[in-house]
Amino acid sequence: MSTTETSVPPARKLRRRRFGDNVGFLLLAVPLALFVLFILYMFFYLFRNGLGVINWQFLTQAPTKGMTEGGIWPCIVGTVLVTFVSLVFSVPVGICAAVYLSEYAPANFLTRAIRSAIRSLAGIPSIVYGLFGVALFVTGLKFGLSVLSSGLTLGLMNLPWIIATAEEAINAIPGSFREGAMALGATKWEAIRHNVLPYAFPGILTGVLLAVARTMGETAPILFTGVTYYTRTIPTSLSQKFMALPYHLFTLATQHDQISTVRPIAFGTALVLLVIVLAFDAVAFVIRLRVAGANKWQV
Amino acid sequence: MRLRKVADRAVRGVFLANAILSAVVLLGILAFLLFYGVRTFSGTPLLKFLFGTVWNPDAYGEPSYGLLPLLLGSFASTAIALLIAIPLGIASAVFISERLKGWVRVTVKTLVELFAGFPSVVIGFFGLVVLAPLIARIFNVPSGLNLLNAGLLLGLMSLPTIISVADDALRVVPHSYREAAYALGATPWTTATRIVLPAARSGILAAVMLGFGRAVGETMAVLMVAGNAALMPKSLFDPIRTITSTIAIELGESAFGDTHFYSLFALGFVLFLLALATNLIAESLIKREKRSFTL
Numbered sequence: 116m117s118t119t120e121t122s123v124p125p126a127r128k129l130r131r132r133r134f135g136d137n138v139g140f141l142l143l144a145v146p147l148a149l150f151v152l153f154i155l156y157m158f159f160y161l162f163r164n165g166l167g168v169i170n171w172q173f174l175t176q177a178p179t180k181g182m183t184e185g186g187i188w189p190c191i192v193g194t195v196l197v198t199f200v201s202l203v204f205s206v207p208v209g210i211c212a213a214v215y216l217s218e219y220a221p222a223n224f225l226t227r228a229i230r231s232a233i234r235s236l237a238g239i240p241s242i243v244y245g246l247f248g249v250a251l252f253v254t255g256l257k258f259g260l261s262v263l264s265s266g267l268t269l270g271l272m273n274l275p276w277i278i279a280t281a282e283e284a285i286n287a288i289p290g291s292f293r294e295g296a297m298a299l300g301a302t303k304w305e306a307i308r309h310n311v312l313p314y315a316f317p318g319i320l321t322g323v324l325l326a327v328a329r330t331m332g333e334t335a336p337i338l339f340t341g342v343t344y345y346t347r348t349i350p351t352s353l354s355q356k357f358m359a360l361p362y363h364l365f366t367l368a369t370q371h372d373q374i375s376t377v378r379p380i381a382f383g384t385a386l387v388l389l390v391i392v393l394a395f396d397a398v399a400f401v402i403r404l405r406v407a408g409a410n411k412w413q414v
Numbered sequence: 415m416r417l418r419k420v421a422d423r424a425v426r427g428v429f430l431a432n433a434i435l436s437a438v439v440l441l442g443i444l445a446f447l448l449f450y451g452v453r454t455f456s457g458t459p460l461l462k463f464l465f466g467t468v469w470n471p472d473a474y475g476e477p478s479y480g481l482l483p484l485l486l487g488s489f490a491s492t493a494i495a496l497l498i499a500i501p502l503g504i505a506s507a508v509f510i511s512e513r514l515k516g517w518v519r520v521t522v523k524t525l526v527e528l529f530a531g532f533p534s535v536v537i538g539f540f541g542l543v544v545l546a547p548l549i550a551r552i553f554n555v556p557s558g559l560n561l562l563n564a565g566l567l568l569g570l571m572s573l574p575t576i577i578s579v580a581d582d583a584l585r586v587v588p589h590s591y592r593e594a595a596y597a598l599g600a601t602p603w604t605t606a607t608r609i610v611l612p613a614a615r616s617g618i619l620a621a622v623m624l625g626f627g628r629a630v631g632e633t634m635a636v637l638m639v640a641g642n643a644a645l646m647p648k649s650l651f652d653p654i655r656t657i658t659s660t661i662a663i664e665l666g667e668s669a670f671g672d673t674h675f676y677s678l679f680a681l682g683f684v685l686f687l688l689a690l691a692t693n694l695i696a697e698s699l700i701k702r703e704k705r706s707f708t709l
Contacts, residue, residue, distance in 0.1 A: 136603040140513055147506035150573060151522065154529045157540055211432035219426055220433070231697070232437035238624070238693040239686060240631025242658045243443065246665070246682040250446040254670060271439055278436060302422040325531070332533025335633040335658075339665045361535045361634070368539050369638055378543075385536050396531050400524055 158389070165386025168379045174387070178345065182367065183376050187384055192349050193262075193357035194391075197337060198330045200266025200353065201273060206323060209277030213319075216278070217285040218293075218307055237275040242335040244272045249339050263353040265341035272336055273326040280322025284315040317406045324399035328392045334361040344370075360388040447686055450679035454479065457673025463680060469644040469655070471664065471674040479677045481684065483646050487561075487654035490647050491636060492629040494565025495572055499625055502569075503576030504611075504618060510577070511584035512606045523578070530574035538638030541567045546639060555651045557641065562650040564640035568632055572625035579624050583617020583700070584610055588707050616706070620699035627692035631685060633658040657681050 176186035212233070220226040248268030258264040288311050296306035334342075343356040344366055350357045367381035368374070454463060458479045466480020514522060545566060546558030553562075587610050595605040611618070641653020642663065655663075661678050668674040 132601050136601045139603040139607070140509060143505045143509040144513070145505075146502035147509050147522070147577075150502065150506060150570075151525055153570070154525055157532075157537075160544065161536070161540070208432045208435060211429045212436045215426075215429035215433040219429060229433050229437040231694070232440040234697060235690055235693045236436075236440050236443075238627050238631075238689045239440075239443065240633065240658060240689055242631070242633040242661050243447070243682050243685050243689070246661065246679055247443045247446055249665065250450055250679070251442070255446075274436055274439065302418050304422045304425040305418070328531050332531070332535070334533075334535050335662060338662055361533050364535045364539060365634060365638070368535075368542055381539065385539050388533055389536050392531060392533060393528065396528055404520075 161382065161386050161389060164379075165382040165384075168383030169386065173383055177347070178380075181373075182345070182371060182380065183373060187360065187363060187380075187387060189346065189349050189358045190360045190363040190384070191387070191391075193342070193359045194331050194361070194388075196262055196350060196357060197266045197269055197341075197359065198327055200262060201268075201270035201330055202323070202327065204267055204270035205274040205277050205326070209274050210281050210319060212274075213278045213281035213285060214307065214312075217282045218303070218311070233275050233278055237279065240335075241272060241333055242338075244268055244336045245338055245340060247271070248336060253340055259354065260339075260341045260343070260356050261354045262341055262350050262357050265337040265357070266353075268336045268340050269330050269333060272333065273330050276326045276329070277322055280325065281315070281319045284318025284322065285311060287318060288314050317402050321399045321403045321406070324395050324402070328395035328399070331395070332361055332388060332392050334359075334365055337362065360384060360391075364388060444686065447679050447683040450676050451683040452680075453676040454673055454680040457676070463677070467646060469660070471668070471677065477674065479673070479680075481681070483644050484655055484657045484660050484681065485684070486646060487640070487644075488630055488656040488658070490561055491564040491568055491640065491654060491656060492626060494562065494650075495568035495629040496622065496626060498566070498569035499572045499576050499629075500622055503573050503621065503625065504580055506573075506577050507580035507584060507618075507621070508606055508611060511581045512602065512610065523581075526574045526577055530578075534571070534632060534634040535638070537567060537571060538635035541635060541639040549651075553651060557653070559639055559641040559653060560651045561640070561647050561654045564636045564654060564656070565650075567635045567639055568629040571632055571635060572628045575628045576621045576625040579621035579696075579700075580614075580618050583614040583621060583703060586617065586704060586707065587613045613706075614703060616699040616703035620696040620703075623692050623696040623699065627689055627696070630688055630692075631658065633662050637662050657685055661685075 173186040174191070175188050177189050178187065179185035216226070216230065220229070245268065248264055248271075252258045252264035252267050253260060258267075292310045292314065293303075293306045296310045297303065301309070337359060341356050342359045342362045344358075344362075346356055346358055348355075364381060364384045367377045367384060371377050458477075463479050463481055465482065466478055467482050468478040468480045469483050471477045471479060510519060510522060541563055542559075545563050549558035549560070549563055550556065591609055591613055592605050595609045596602075600609070636656050637659040640656065640659060642655045642659055643653040644655040644660065645652070647654045661681055664674065665678050668678060
C-alpha cells in the first residue's frame with residue numbers, strides 16, 4: 116500500500132472488511148454457544164433422569180435395604196446442618212473483617228498482607244481445607260468426626276468468599292453517606308452502623324447466599340471430618356457424624372456394591388442437590404440484579 | 415460522650431481482630447501442613463519423595479512414597495484441561511466483552527457463573543454416566559475412566575474461571591483505546607484482536623493462571639472419572655491418579671501418626687504451594703494490567 120494513498124477505500128473493500136469482521140466474531144461465538152448449550156444439556160439430562168425418582172417419600176424418608184430403596188432425608192438434613200454451622204462461624208467473622216478492610220484499614224504493610232492472605236485463601240484447594248480440618252478440629256481440638264468439625268472446616272473455606280463479596284458491597288456505598296453522619300457528630304462506628312451497613316445489607320446477603328450454594332455442594336472438606344456413608348439417626352448434637360447430599364451421591368455413584376441398582380437413586384440425589392444449589396444461586400442473582408437497579412445513589 | 419468514643423475504639427479493635435483472624439487461617443493451614451508433612455521424611459527420604467516414580471504406600475515390606483506419578487497425573491490432566499479451556503475461554507471472553515450488551519450479556523454471564531457453582535460431584539457424576547461410555551465407544555477402549563475424561567471435565571470446570579477473569583481483564587481496557595483504533599479506520603475485529611487483546615495480556619495471563627489453579631486443585635470430579643491408578647500415564651486412555659484424589663482416597667485408610675498419614679500432608683503442602691504461587695502471580699498480573707492504563 117502506497118503512503119500517499121489518502122482517499123477513502125472503495126465501498127466494495129469496506130463491505131469485504133465488514134464481512135470479514137462478522138465472520139471473525141461469529142467464529143468467536145461458536146465456543147461460547149457450545150459451552151452454553153453444554154451447560155443447558157447437562158442440566159436437562161440430569162433433570163430428565165432424576166425427576167422420575169423424586170417424590171414425597173424420596174425426600175422425606177431415610178435410605179433402606181443397603182441404600183437400594185428409600186429416600187435421602189438424612190442427607191438433606193446433614194447438608195443443611197453443616198452449612199448452617201459453617202455460616203455461624205464465617206458470617207460474623209467475615210463481615211467484621213470486611214468492615215475493617217473497607218472502612219478502617221490504613222494503606223500499610225499489615226493491610227496489604229491481610230488482603231493478600233485472604234485472597235490466597237480463596238484459591239486453596241478444598242481438599243487442603245479437609246486436611247487442615249483433620250489436623251486442627253478432628254484430632255487437634257478433639258472434636259472428632261462430627262458435624263462441628265465439618266461445619267468449621269467448611270466455615271474456614273467459605274470465609275474468604277464472604278469477605279470478598281461483603282467488602283465489595285460496603286465499598287459500593289458512597290463516602291458521602293458516612294461524611295453526612297459524621298458531620299452531624301456521629302462517631303465512625305455510628306456512621307457505619309446506621310448509614311453504611313443497612314445499605315450494604317442486600318449486597319452482603321447476596322454473597323452469603325452464593326457461599327451457601329457452593330458450601331452445600333462441597334465434598335472434599337467434609338470427607339474426613341465427619342460425613343459418613345450411613346447413620347440410622349438424624350444428628351441431634353454437634354458431636355455426631357452425619358450424612359450429606361454430595362457424599363451420598365459420590366458413594367452411590369462409585370462406591371456402592373450394586374452400582375446399577377442404585378443408579379436411579381444417584382440421579383435423584385444429583386438432581387436434588389443441583390436444584391437446592393441453583394435455588395440459592397437464583398435468589399442471590401435476583402437480589403444482585405435488584406441492587407444493581409436500585410443503588411445508583413444519584414443525587 | 416466519652417463512652418461513645420470508647421465504644422468506637424473498641425469496635426475498631428473487634429473488626430481488626432476478625433480481619434487478622436481471617437488472614438491467620440492461611441498461616442494456620444501452612445503450619446499444620448508443614449508440621450505433619452515434614453514427619454514424612456523420618457519414614458522416607460525427601461529426595462525419594464520428590465523424585466520417586468512409585469507411589470505405593472501399601473506395599474508389603476517397603477512402601478514407597480514417590481511424588482512423580484501423582485504430580486504427573488495432576489499436570490497431565492490439567493494440561494489437557496488448559497489445552498481446551500484457554501482457546502475456548504479467551505475466545506468466549508472476547509466475544510462477551512466486545513460484542514454482548516444488555517440482557518444477553520447478563521444472561522450469558524449468569525449461566526457461566528451458575529455452572530461455576532455446580533457441585534463438583536454432580537459434574538463428576540455426569541462424566542461418569544455420560545462422558546465415560548462416550549469415550550469408550552468413540553475411541554474403542556475398554557474403559558472411559560481415564561486421563562482424557564479427567565482432562566475434559568477439568569477443562570469444562572476451569573472455563574468459567576478463565577472466561578470471567580479474562581472478561582474482566584478486557585473490560586478494564588479503557589474505551590479511549592478502542593476509539594483511537596476506530597478513528598484510525600480499524601474495524602471492530604481488528605480493534606478487538608490487535609488492540610484490546612494485547613492491551614489486556616497480563617489480565618488474560620492471570621485468567622489462565624487461575625484456570626490452572628482451579629483445575630489442579632479439583633478433587634471430586636477427577637476422583638470419579640480418572641480411573642485412579644497411581645502409575646506414570648503413557649497415553650490419553652490410561653487411568654491416572656492426581657495429588658488431590660490420592661489424598662481423598664488414602665486419608666481414610668491411613669492410620670493417624672504413621673508415615674502414610676504424614677505423607678498425605680506432604681502432598682497437601684505441594685498443592686498449597688502450587689495454589690499459593692498461582693494466586694500470587696495472578697494477583698500481581700491483574701495489578702500490572704490495571705497499572706498499565708493509568709498515566
